Amino acid sequence: MRGFIQKALVIGLVIGSLLIAGGYVRSIVTDRIANRASAQQSIAASLAESQTLAGPVLRVRYAERFTKQILNDKGERVRQEEQVLDGEKLVLPETLQLSGNLRNDTRYRGVFRINTYLLEGGLQSTLRMPTIGELPRSQPDSQIEIKDVHVLFALNDPRGLRKLDLSLDGQALMLEAGTGLKVPASGAQARIVEFQPLLGKTLGFKANLQLAGTDSFAMLPLGHETTVSLRSDWPHPSFSGRFLPVSRQVNAKGFEA
Numbered sequence: 001m002r003g004f005i006q007k008a009l010v011i012g013l014v015i016g017s018l019l020i021a022g023g024y025v026r027s028i029v030t031d032r033i034a035n036r037a038s039a040q041q042s043i044a045a046s047l048a049e050s051q052t053l054a055g056p057v058l059r060v061r062y063a064e065r066f067t068k069q070i071l072n073d074k075g076e077r078v079r080q081e082e083q084v085l086d087g088e089k090l091v092l093p094e095t096l097q098l099s100g101n102l103r104n105d106t107r108y109r110g111v112f113r114i115n116t117y118l119l120e121g122g123l124q125s126t127l128r129m130p131t132i133g134e135l136p137r138s139q140p141d142s143q144i145e146i147k148d149v150h151v152l153f154a155l156n157d158p159r160g161l162r163k164l165d166l167s168l169d170g171q172a173l174m175l176e177a178g179t180g181l182k183v184p185a186s187g188a189q190a191r192i193v194e195f196q197p198l199l200g201k202t203l204g205f206k207a208n209l210q211l212a213g214t215d216s217f218a219m220l221p222l223g224h225e226t227t228v229s230l231r232s233d234w235p236h237p238s239f240s241g242r243f244l245p246v247s248r249q250v251n252a253k254g255f256e257a
Contacts, residue, residue, distance in 0.1 A: 039109030044214040047116055048160030051213035053098075054220040055153035055187070056166075056205050058091035058127050059180070062135055066142035087144075088182075089135055093125040094202065096223030102232035116214045117234065118162070123207040125223065127151075131200040149195040151205065152179045154187035162210035166190050169204050 044050075064085045070078045100121020107114050132144045151173070155161065158177070166173045173190035180189055192198070211217075219228055 039112040040114050040215060042109055043107050043114045043116060044157075048213045049157040050216045050218075051119075051156050051160055051211055052218040052220065053153070053155050053211065054222060055151075056093065056123075056125055056127065056207070057152045057154075057222065058129065058203075059150045059152055059189075060089045060091065060130060060135065060146060061148050061150075062087050062089075062144055062146045064137050064139070064142045064144055066139040085138060087136060089130060091127055091130060093127050093223040094225070095124075095126045096221070096226045097124045097229075098122075098219060098227070099229045100231075102217060102230045102234060104232065104234045114214065115234070117212065117217060117232075119209070119211040119213070119217060119230075121209060121230070123205075123209060125205045126202050127205065128202045129195070129198045129200060146195065149192040150180065150189045151192065152181070152187060152189045153207075154179050154181075154185045155211070156186065157213065158186045158188070160212040161188070162212060163208065164188055164210075165208045167206050168192065 064087055066083055068081045068083045070081055072078050098121055100119060102117050102119045102121075105116045105118065107116055129149070132146065135144050135146075137144060151166065151168070153164065153166075164175060166175060173192070175188045175190045177188060179185045179187045219226075
């Protein structure tokens with residue numbers, strides 16, 4: 001009986017020691033994770049956050065005009081009123097291609113290494129401008145008047161946008177800050193002034209950009225066919241996210257999806 005008690009005490013002592021050691025190690029790991037996150041936030045605050053690029057997207061804003069019949073309680077027409085409703089249509093690309101270099105720049109905060117990058121690349125896309133008859137309307141006999149057409153780019157942190165040159169079929173477009181979307185979204189937009197001759201046609205856009213960020217870069221596959229080909233010295237590149245590519249390849253020259 002005495003031997004059993006001694007063995008139980010030894011086992012309890014060992015288990016207690018392991019629990020104390022495990023708690024100590026867990027505390028160290030938790031502190032390291034928190035300190036690394038703090039270091040990453042410190043660098044991102046002075047450079048830019050992780051970036052997700054979306055675009056180009058066409059935004060067509062228009063006014064729908066129609067006559068509404070006002071009836072009384074007996075169902076008799078009393079008068080007519082002219083109604084105007086504002087509408088908006090977003091057009092996604094038919095094809096979307098991104099190619100270029102993603103240069104890694106490792107920065108340090110204490111013992112922590114934080115990966116930052118500068119993306120220098122070219123973006124090509126085709127989008128089809130809708131006709132007036134293709135715009136959504138609430139009344140079948142209403143009149144549609146297009147107010148303006150913009151091409152939009154959205155990204156997480158506009159501080160990282162070093163350069164963005166955009167052209168439509170070889171003609172340079174003037175860029176403005178912001179997307180003008182109803183939902184909060186940072187980025188840039190360019191107005192297409194002479195849009196009437198372009199209705200129903202497929203437009204070709206080209207953009208040269210430099211985009212800085214921290215930790216990761218992502219691109220929304222908005223095109224019917226989206227291709228990304230990047231060369232990078234990024235350590236241990238991998239694919240992640242909710243939209244994984246159908247086919248992907250990582251080799252010594254870069255990665256392609």
